[in-house]
Amino acid sequence: MIAAILSLTLLGAALGLLLGIAGRYLAVEGNPLNAEVEALLPGTNCGQCGFPGCAGAAAAIIDNLAPATCCPPGGKAVAAAIAERIGLALDLSGVADQGPQIATVSEEICIGCCRCLKVCPTDAIVGAAKQIHNVLREACTGCAACIERCPTEAMSMRPVPVTLQHWVWPKPAFA
Amino acid sequence: MGFMERFVSKLGSHWGVHPDDRKRPAADAPVRRMPMPARLYVPLLQHIGTAARPTVLVGQQVLKGQPVAEPQGMVSAAIHAPTSGTVVAIGEIAAPHPSGLPLAAVTIEADGEDRWADLVGASDPFAIDPLEIGKRVARAGVVGMGGAAFPSAVKLTGSLRAKIATLIVNGGECEPYLSCDDRLMRDRAAEVVDGIRIALHATGARVALVGIEDNKPEAIAAMSRAAEAYGEIKVKPVPARYPMGSEKQLILTLTGREVPATGRPSDVGVLVHNVGTLVAVREAIRFGRPLVSRLITLNGGAMRAPGNIEVPIGALVEEVVAFANGFKEAPARLLMGGPMMGMQLPDLRVPVVKGTSGILALGAAEVAEREPAPCIRCGSCVRACPVGLLPLEMAHRIASADFSGAVGLGLKDCIACGCCAYVCPARIPLVQYFNHARGELAARERAKLRAEAARKLAAARAERIEREAREKAEAAARRKAERDAARKAAAPATTTEEATA
Amino acid sequence: MSQIRASDLIASPHAHDGGSVGLTMRRVMYALTPATLFGLWLYGWPAINLFLVTVASCLVFEFASQRLMGRRASLGDGSALLSGWLLALTLPPWAPWWIGVVGGLIAIVVGKQVFGGLGQNLFNPAMVARVALLVSFPVVMTQWVAPQPLTAPASPGFVAGMRITLTSPPLPDAIASASLLGHAKTELSRGVDLLHAFAAPGAPTPSAAGMRAGSLGEGAALLIVAGGLYLFFAGVIGWQIPVAVLAGIAVPAAIAHGIDPARHLGAAEHLLSGAALLGAFFIATDYVTSPNTAAGQLIFGLGVGLLTWIIRGWGGYPEGMAFAVLLMNALTPVIDRYVKPRILGRRRDGRELAPVQS
Secondary structure, eight states, rough: OHHHHHHHHHHHHHHHHHHHHHHHHHHOSSSSSHHHHHHSOOOOOTTTSSSSSHHHHHHHHHSSSOOOOTTTTTHHHHHHHHHHHTTOOOOOGGSOOOEEEEEEEEEOOOOOOHHHHHOTTTTTEOOOOOOOOEEEETTTTOOOOHHOTTTTEEEEEEEEOOTTTTTTOOOSSSO | HHHHHHHHHSSOOOBBBBOOOOOOGGGSSSSSOOOOOSSEEESEEESSSSSEEEEOOTTTTBBBBBEEEEOOOSSSOOOOOOEEEEEEEEEEEEEETOOEEEEEEEEEEOOOOOOOOOOOOSSSGGGHHHHHHHHHHHHHBBTTTTTTTTHHHHHHHHHHHHHHEEEEOOOOOOSSOOOOHHHHHHHHHHHHHHHHHHHHHHHTTTTTEEEETTHHHHHHHHHHHHHHOTTTEEEEHHHHHHHHTTTHHHHHHHHHOOTTTTTOGGGGEEEEEHHHHHHHHHHIIIIOOSSSSEEEEEETTTTSSOOEEEEETTTTTHHHEEEEOBBBOOSEEEEETTTTTTTOSSSSBBBOOOOEEEEEEEGGGOOOOOOOOOOOOOOOHHHSSSSSOHHHHHHHHHTTTTTHHHHHTGGOOOOOOOOHHHHHHOOOHHHHHHHHHHHHHHHHHHHHHHHHHHHHHHHHHHHHHHHHHHHHHHHHHHHHHHHHHHHHHHHOOGGGGHHOO | OOOOGGGGGSSSSOOOOOHHHHHHHHHHHHHHHHHHHHHHHHHHHHHHHHHHHHHHHHHHHHHHHHHTTTOOOOGGGGHHHHHHHHHHHHOOOOOOOOHHHHHIIIIIIIGGGGGTTTOOOOOOOOHHHHHHHHHHOTGHEEEEHOOOOOOOOTTTTTTHHHHHHOOOEEEEOEEOOOOOOHHHHHHTTTTTHHHHHHHHHHHHOSSSOSSSSSTTTTTHHHHHHHHHHHHHHHSSSSSSHHHHHHHHHHHHHHHHHHHOOOSOOOOOHHHHSSTTIIIIIIIOOOOOOOOOSSSHHHHHHHHHHHHHHHHHHHSSSSHHHHHHHHHHHHHHHHHHHHHOOOOBOTTTTTTBBOOOOO
């Protein structure tokens, strides 16, 4: 009886000590997932998700404060990648992904104020003072930061037209 | 199939399927030639690779065979005017593709004269340097005519470099309904053989094996006769089994060699060309004629007069069908290509392109009903798959959006031949699942590249802003220092030298 | 420029070989018909009643559970009918009506619909039901009758048959009979060796024609083999599972019998008794619960055969086919995970083949 109690107590103490040591020496500073998820996000810090930059969004997603689908420019693709990385079941069929969008300038309204190009996180808008601006299609991430800045509402978001090369077969509807 | 054959075929593990070929009577009807339509819509992208760049202007007069667009990049093909006339537009036409999305095209109004441009042929192709043959084939815009439409010149010169030993001539034509290659071999066997000899010369291959499915005895006979005089060309009948005309399956059957999964035929010392392509190569070398027309099969239960027709590239399907006396019943499904891998057409106002092997108008009786049942895991698809995949497992993963799982099962090795869906008793659209997954994966890949580019741009911008701020601060500091110095200089003149040093 | 509506978009292939789930199920039923008719003739009206009750209850439970789940009823595909049919063939021919009803309930609801319906079940529904019945009602499920052909004077008429099915009176000794496997097991447990047990008058003998005591449809060996061959030639089943199951039983049986004929039945006795043939051709070959690849099917079949032989020899029950099938069903996902076909241009481990230089 005494032997049993003693041995169990010893066992408990030894294991507890081991755990304590392991906890101290094998501790990981910060969540390594944060950096990985941040790498999956567009990295333009556009702020559309409502968190401070992509790092903030990554932390929020991991802490379950935001859904994996919180990044509008990233769309379905980024959401799926994040969900896969953090092992989250994600029903993407419900995500309203209007497809990738880019900003466009209505040339007849643009007054060449240069405000939009200052806020563009990827320098995708080109133009000079009193000259009509234009958006570089390849560089625009569709973050929509410029839309608010335009004093004449010359900026608008338009979906990127689907081309033959980018067309995707729909998933079979049945079964 | 006889009883014993059936027994033996059931014992072994055999890839592929045996669809009812339905090639006759269309295959036995004589070839007709379509008169030149009033307008031709010549797409700039009729091949695998980058679209060609137009080299003509609207309003310009062109002659038949004159280039209207030049290749761009490594893998691309030139496009030529299929007839003489005027370029009336460089705009868009619905692509012969189920999406019905637009495709850039040069519209030519025929002048009715059908006058050829000046062409440079060669009376002795075997005196031309092999590399030069490749260049001339490229100039003629020849692409693979079996359906994939890969630029032929790229294959020819690549094979010359890889020192291939065997040229395989694909006369398999395993797709049901289609008979344009069959017809070509029956009617123009001598030209095919001449094309084979030119290709042998261009690639340095020593032997040519002509693989023809044994359901085309006339073609086998005609080709054997034509090739008799040339010991290096051997006609090899192969069993009629779909997809025998698929490159890797034909190589395996004829040479016993297996092309590595992501490799090319040249990895096993082989080059494969379709018979139609070789005739186009011959035309390009002997007469300098670019690829501006092709033989296509019109077939299907709804077609009034099935048969093979010589059609200029860019002719609308609508006009081709009208030339063949139209439909005898409303087609239940319109296809470009064969029933196994062909594409559904949105409507008839799409152009015939270089890779068009046939136009099928299937009647209601020929179209498989679509009422998918749940998968009963019967494994028919596993037995039918010519690549050795597990189609049911792949589709199952794709259905739950697990694309990487599907890739792990070999999605990228799938050749989309359709054997699995052809035999599926539950009629699950397996190929559509695979197409969908591939499209999604490609879209994700593109999105990733875009995101990376955006990240770089954002970093560059951040750096620029920082640099500008730093430079501004430095400039301000400098100005301040200068001002201070000037002030000091104004007071005691002796310190001026120190401040400006 | 017209667009095809997304719902009308159809990817290739646009041709089909004409097969369907319903056709496959119907072919299995055609193959079962001769052996079934023979069984019904052999055991008379009570067997006919039991067969109808079992099949009907499977259909009713299928319909009810699909209704309950708000799904479209799919009785047309014939899968519930076939499950009921197979279950009935493995029941004692004079079993009371409620055996059929409870069996149908277990097969369809517990064995199939709970998993998600057709194609989703892990275990063969008919075997789940049979094993559940055997474990719950061991006495009723092992009461065999000597053949009473419908045409024989001793065969109960329609009314008498109804009484047997509805009230299940105790069987008269003249009718009750032991199955071959049951006889062997009982005698061995009494210490009588097999040589003496089968030398005794009245001992059951193996019969290829099926004139023996046993489950409703498992007896007619020749008719079952004929049905199996039809399925093979119609392309419904491969040769792998039946051959492997029969080899898995026969090979160890022959070896053990050769070593000690007093304790082990021979290969012929094993193959011709119990549900060996019915199981090999019709039950182990169930698509949903067997592996997809030829190699996997061989492993699966050998496993079923070997386990059957082991259970028959050393288990608590004289017959082991149902248990063996269920055990191997449980292994099917594992087999499917590890046994995959080789991809063209790749080695078995998935690595790419090396280029060959000419």
